[in-house]
Amino acid sequence: LLRDEPKRPVKVLVTGAAGQIGYAVVAMIARGLMLGADQPVVLHMLDLPRSRDALNGVRMELIDAALPLLRGVVATSDEAEAFDGVNVAILIGGSPRREGMERKDLIAKNVPIYKSQAAALQKHAAPNCKVLVVANPANTNALVLKEFAPAVPAKNISCLTRFDHNRALGQVAQKLNVHVGDVKNAIIWGNHSSTQLPDASHGTAWTERGERPVRELIADETWLREEFVRTVQQRGAAVIKARGQSSSLSAASATCDHMRDWILGTPKGTWVSMGVYSDGSYSVPDGLFYSFPVTCEKGEWSVVQGLQIDDFARSKMEASASELMEEKTIAYEFL
Numbered sequence: 547l548l549r550d551e552p553k554r555p556v557k558v559l560v561t562g563a564a565g566q567i568g569y570a571v572v573a574m575i576a577r578g579l580m581l582g583a584d585q586p587v588v589l590h591m592l593d594l595p596r597s598r599d600a601l602n603g604v605r606m607e608l609i610d611a612a613l614p615l616l617r618g619v620v621a622t623s624d625e626a627e628a629f630d631g632v633n634v635a636i637l638i639g640g641s642p643r644r645e646g647m648e649r650k651d652l653i654a655k656n657v658p659i660y661k662s663q664a665a666a667l668q669k670h671a672a673p674n675c676k677v678l679v680v681a682n683p684a685n686t687n688a689l690v691l692k693e694f695a696p697a698v699p700a701k702n703i704s705c706l707t708r709f710d711h712n713r714a715l716g717q718v719a720q721k722l723n724v725h726v727g728d729v730k731n732a733i734i735w736g737n738h739s740s741t742q743l744p745d746a747s748h749g750t751a752w753t754e755r756g757e758r759p760v761r762e763l764i765a766d767e768t769w770l771r772e773e774f775v776r777t778v779q780q781r782g783a784a785v786i787k788a789r790g791q792s793s794s795l796s797a798a799s800a801t802c803d804h805m806r807d808w809i810l811g812t813p814k815g816t817w818v819s820m821g822v823y824s825d826g827s828y829s830v831p832d833g834l835f836y837s838f839p840v841t842c843e844k845g846e847w848s849v850v851q852g853l854q855i856d857d858f859a860r861s862k863m864e865a866s867a868s869e870l871m872e873e874k875t876i877a878y879e880f881l
């Protein structure tokens with residue numbers, strides 16, 4: 547008897563797979579949380595030679611977990627092998643920020659890594675591979691990747707701000723004392739950094755009176771502009787302080803959300819935040835990876851158009867764009 551095998555496996559690359567986020571995300575991917583409960587996957591895991599034993603340990607655990615969707619595991623420190631034929635690339639590997647490091651130092655350390663990964667992506671990945679950069683500085687790493695992989699369409703490269711988007715939904719849900727699944731359409735504008743603008747002013751929440759604008763439910767404008775914004779902007783730092791290491795499970799979960807919505811589509815009437823190559827929407831300068839509200843259909847994202855931007859939001863959006871332009875200038879110094 548032939549077994550029913552409706553879907554061909556999708557090859558998913560995870561770089562930095564022996565790290566904290568990698569460890570969390572490979573399990574989620576292999577359980578179908580990224581591509582669907584009926585989508586077999588082959589995991590390609592890349593990490594540095596010095597993490598070889600740890601990476602092999604992750605591979606052993608994936609075997610031990612007896613995951614029916616997992617049709618193969620490649621664990622390697624060779625970029626060519628890691629990128630070979632992959633349909634989805636999750637780039638978590640990078641040089642992490644260490645105590646006392648300036649943003650400039652972080653960019654300097656990551657430029658050569660992303661330059662090299664761009665070459666491997668362009669040469670070895672499947673055509674139309676979708677790429678998500680998680681490693682910080684995520685927006686600028688994505689830009690370096692795009693610059694050095696000119697054959698890869700810019701629309702196939704993105705960076706993670708779903709992380710912050712989900713944090714924003716969480717804060718609004720707590721404020722309103724509703725389920726987080728009943729809140730939608732927050733927006734993260736800009737950089738995955740403390741200059742981002744978390745914006746709940748276009749969001750809605752379900753209440754016993756039906757779906758209502760967040761603005762109506764939270765009359766306290768000061769909370770929306772100050773405490774909410776600050777909490778989301780600084781949530782990463784707050785988790786590092788509490789845990790002694792950066793957010794991992796929420797980063798991994800957001801990574802799955804980002805890819806799932808991009809590939810399988812956003813629910814009707816719902817948008818999500820993605821860091822994408824700016825097309826000038828909302829007067830954001832071209833040539834930057836900037837977080838926008840997007841909807842996704844048939845594997846393509848498009849920026850939600852026509853939202854009213856007030857002066858408060860405009861000035862914050864411009865400040866984050868300026869920071870990204872500075873990061874771009876610094877990155878080019880090291881190219």
Ligand code: LMR
Pocket residue numbers: 643682709781782783785792793
């Ligand atoms: C986060 O948002 O939690 C991380 O980007 C923080 C960090 O610097 O690792």
